[in-house]
Amino acid sequence: MNNDEVLYQRVLNGDTGAFETLVERYHKPLFGFLYRMTGQYPIAEDLLQETFTRMIVYQGRAPDQFRAWVYTIAGNLARDHLRSAVHRREVGSVDDGSFDAEPATQVVHSVEDNLTANADRDEVIKALAQLTPEHREALVLRFYHDLTVDEIAAVGGIPSGTVKSRLSYALKRLKGLLAGVGVMTI
Amino acid sequence: MLVVRGLNKTYAERSALCDIDLNISTEDGITALLGANGSGKSTLLRVLATATPPDSGWLSFDGLRYAADLRPLRQQLGYLPQTLELPGTLTPLKVLQYLARLKGIYQHDPVIALLETFGLSALANTPISRLSDGQVRMVGIAQAFIGQPRLILLDECLRGLDVYERERVIRMMRAAAGQAIILFSSHIPAEVEQVAQRAVVLKAGAVLFAGEISTFIEQATEHVYEVRSGVEDIPYWLARYIVSHVQQNAKDTVLRVISATAISDGVAVCPSLEDAYLWLCS
Amino acid sequence: MTDKPPAQPGSELETLLEWADLKESLQTYTVPPAPDRQALIAQLRPLVEARQPGRQHSVFSVQHWLMVMRGQLIIIEPSFWIASAIVFMIGLGVGWFGNADTLPILLTYLAPLLGAAGVAYVFRPSTEGLRELERISPIRPLELLYARLLPVLCCDGLITLGLLLLIAARTPDIVLWRVLLVWIGPMLALTALALYSVVRWGNIAGVAIPIACWFLFLFLGSQQVLQPNMIPFDLTAGVRWWWRQANGSNGMLIGSGVSVLMGLLMFAEAQRMFAQSQIGEP
Numbered sequence: 153m154n155n156d157e158v159l160y161q162r163v164l165n166g167d168t169g170a171f172e173t174l175v176e177r178y179h180k181p182l183f184g185f186l187y188r189m190t191g192q193y194p195i196a197e198d199l200l201q202e203t204f205t206r207m208i209v210y211q212g213r214a215p216d217q218f219r220a221w222v223y224t225i226a227g228n229l230a231r232d233h234l235r236s237a238v239h240r241r242e243v244g245s246v247d248d249g250s251f252d253a254e255p256a257t258q259v260v261h262s263v264e265d266n267l268t269a270n271a272d273r274d275e276v277i278k279a280l281a282q283l284t285p286e287h288r289e290a291l292v293l294r295f296y297h298d299l300t301v302d303e304i305a306a307v308g309g310i311p312s313g314t315v316k317s318r319l320s321y322a323l324k325r326l327k328g329l330l331a332g333v334g335v336m337t338i
Numbered sequence: 339m340l341v342v343r344g345l346n347k348t349y350a351e352r353s354a355l356c357d358i359d360l361n362i363s364t365e366d367g368i369t370a371l372l373g374a375n376g377s378g379k380s381t382l383l384r385v386l387a388t389a390t391p392p393d394s395g396w397l398s399f400d401g402l403r404y405a406a407d408l409r410p411l412r413q414q415l416g417y418l419p420q421t422l423e424l425p426g427t428l429t430p431l432k433v434l435q436y437l438a439r440l441k442g443i444y445q446h447d448p449v450i451a452l453l454e455t456f457g458l459s460a461l462a463n464t465p466i467s468r469l470s471d472g473q474v475r476m477v478g479i480a481q482a483f484i485g486q487p488r489l490i491l492l493d494e495c496l497r498g499l500d501v502y503e504r505e506r507v508i509r510m511m512r513a514a515a516g517q518a519i520i521l522f523s524s525h526i527p528a529e530v531e532q533v534a535q536r537a538v539v540l541k542a543g544a545v546l547f548a549g550e551i552s553t554f555i556e557q558a559t560e561h562v563y564e565v566r567s568g569v570e571d572i573p574y575w576l577a578r579y580i581v582s583h584v585q586q587n588a589k590d591t592v593l594r595v596i597s598a599t600a601i602s603d604g605v606a607v608c609p610s611l612e613d614a615y616l617w618l619c620s
Numbered sequence: 621m622t623d624k625p626p627a628q629p630g631s632e633l634e635t636l637l638e639w640a641d642l643k644e645s646l647q648t649y650t651v652p653p654a655p656d657r658q659a660l661i662a663q664l665r666p667l668v669e670a671r672q673p674g675r676q677h678s679v680f681s682v683q684h685w686l687m688v689m690r691g692q693l694i695i696i697e698p699s700f701w702i703a704s705a706i707v708f709m710i711g712l713g714v715g716w717f718g719n720a721d722t723l724p725i726l727l728t729y730l731a732p733l734l735g736a737a738g739v740a741y742v743f744r745p746s747t748e749g750l751r752e753l754e755r756i757s758p759i760r761p762l763e764l765l766y767a768r769l770l771p772v773l774c775c776d777g778l779i780t781l782g783l784l785l786l787i788a789a790r791t792p793d794i795v796l797w798r799v800l801l802v803w804i805g806p807m808l809a810l811t812a813l814a815l816y817s818v819v820r821w822g823n824i825a826g827v828a829i830p831i832a833c834w835f836l837f838l839f840l841g842s843q844q845v846l847q848p849n850m851i852p853f854d855l856t857a858g859v860r861w862w863w864r865q866a867n868g869s870n871g872m873l874i875g876s877g878v879s880v881l882m883g884l885l886m887f888a889e890a891q892r893m894f895a896q897s898q899i900g901e902p
Binding site: 204 | 401402410
Binding site for chain 2: 697748
């Protein structure tokens with residue numbers, strides 16, 4: 153049986169094959185999560201490497217739910233980055249935690265981005281950037297990665313009820329922002 | 339990627355490092371740590387080399403946390419302390435072998451290769467006590483490259499070297515720069531300008547600037563002037579302005595003056611790194 | 621499609637997901653292709669391999685200790701082994717060609733010197749310069765300490781054991797196991813005291829303090845036991861008395877046991893101080 157928990161236990165014992173399998177499974181999803189959280193390709197790339205590194209050097213008991221655990225690592229790293237002074241200095245924003253602040257992330261598309269930018273996508277990016285990291289994280293994990301409410305709760309270290317509140321608020325806020333720019337009608 | 343956030347370090351109730359934030363990646367090329375004596379350069383390098391713990395802050399290298407992952411982190415580190423006194427009875431070969439074995443490297447070839455790269459092959463079996471200061475320094479620099487570390491921290495690595503030794507070291511740094519983060523300290527802007535692509539400028543333990551050297555230099559644009567003056571007027575300029583360079587010619591003296599406001603008697607010139615450093619630190 | 625009104629906070633998630641328009645909009649946010657996976661795997665593979673049981677630095681692994689000691693042997697120069705061999709040969713010569721009392725007396729007075737000198741040797745000032753680099757190596761400070769001390773102490777122990785065996789061979793009425801046990805306690809305590817003194821106060825203290833304590837112990841003990849007012853005081857008579865007691869006294873065995881405990885306590889404290897000193901505060 154090659155479920156994630158078994159594979160990870162083997163990684164902890166130095167099994168490089170198990171490690172490669174886990175990377176193949178989580179490389180793209182984790183990158184997607186980190187990219188949507190930070191909005192910057194180079195940062196997402198660095199945090200992706202750091203997530204896998206943390207996974208390898210971990211010295212505790214293997215987690216019961218690997219998927220939630222690995223997203224917890226990635227989520228912590230993303231939140232740390234968004235709150236760091238370096239990040240604030242680079243994007244020139246004052247407060248990343250307020251709905252009323254300027255966009256918390258400056259979206260930078262890498263030159264390797266071959267996808268055609270359309271107006272809707274840009275507006276969605278801007279709207280997501282208006283959310284706090286915690287709300288953005290809940291939304292991204294639910295919609296793009298199909299994590300359950302309980303898994304999202306484990307990632308954020310919060311009760312399930314708080315996850316539902318955050319999702320509800322995030323969706324409401326997002327809907328308002330997107331309606332305001334004509335992406336959707338209420 | 340080297341990530342530093344909120345790093346603080348105090349020595350004897352004096353703040354040596356104050357709220358340092360840095361992001362340095364291998365793509366950045368060679369990064370210089372520039373600052374006056376006592377600005378915190380050596381302290382920062384010692385903390386990054388895990389030679390001393392910070393009082394607070396978050397440090398990681400390629401995902402390895404300084405607090406939690408010391409052993410794998412140290413496996414990837416190379417460090418040259420500001421002062422390194424090697425045992426006089428040991429030879430360069432033995433010193434490098436010893437330090438290589440501390441990293442778990444027992445093969446002979448990597449050590450021989452390093453001796454050759456740093457021009458120490460002929461001195462491999464000469465006791466350290468019989469080497470010149472520059473040669474001893476070269477041994478110290480060579481040991482920082484043992485095991486192909488991915489984070490190389492060099493404290494005043496070019497100090498005390500002759501021209502050929504400097505060239506060797508710079509060449510080695512450039513060769514390693516693609517695969518490793520190289521951070522070296524200096525208080526000589528001209529040295530930094532020759533070697534580095536990025537700079538972190540420290541003043542009183544805080545980061546004054548971190549970024550491309552060209553950007554740093556640009557900050558002094560329109561603040562550097564060349565002024566021709568008679569010898570008798572030099573005290574005037576020295577008393578009122580920062581003067582980065584004085585060149586005495588047969589007929590007059592040319593001063594390189596740094597000023598916040600335009601100098602009507604002077605000609606605006608392109609700033610050098612030294613000018614920018616003096617401007618920013620004034 | 622008509623959207624349902626926004627659900628109240630705390631409602632079931634699936635109600636929220638019926639906002640189809642929002643979902644479609646969110647799905648326009650695609651991400652660029654992820655970075656090179658194989659490069660990431662290649663970069664991180666060494667960290668995974670380091671977790672393999674045979675590769676891990678377990679302090680309980682004999683292979684690990686042999687490797688670390690192999691590194692430390694470079695610090696122990698050939699002159700140490702030559703000097704040790706000379707001491708042993710002198711001891712053999714005295715024991716073989718001298719009278720039956722000479723070697724025991726010599727051993728009693730000089731054996732502590734061997735232990736203290738050995739400890740002081742591995743911490744000699746010339747190795748201070750390497751301390752900073754040892755501090756940042758992947759080897760833990762205590763592993764370094766033991767890996768460096770063990771060869772030296774084993775050498776001293778073998779010399780002492782060899783000479784004790786010679787004494788036992790020349791003095792048939794000596795009960796070897798008793799003498800060995802009585803000997804171990806004070807030697808361990810003195811070596812621990814030497815280590816403690818070196819770490820706490822430096823090399824000179826590391827040699828002087830244990831020797832001074834040992835001679836004081838011999839002198840005071842002898843005075844107590846023999847005629848206190850014997851003038852002139854005969855140290856050899858005292859030593860002879862001690863050897864006779866070592867051969868038959870249970871009290872001395874107990875005393876030796878107490879010395880072992882004291883030695884272990886001092887070792888523990890010396891270890892703690894050594895590890896603390898490796899943290900690297902100036």
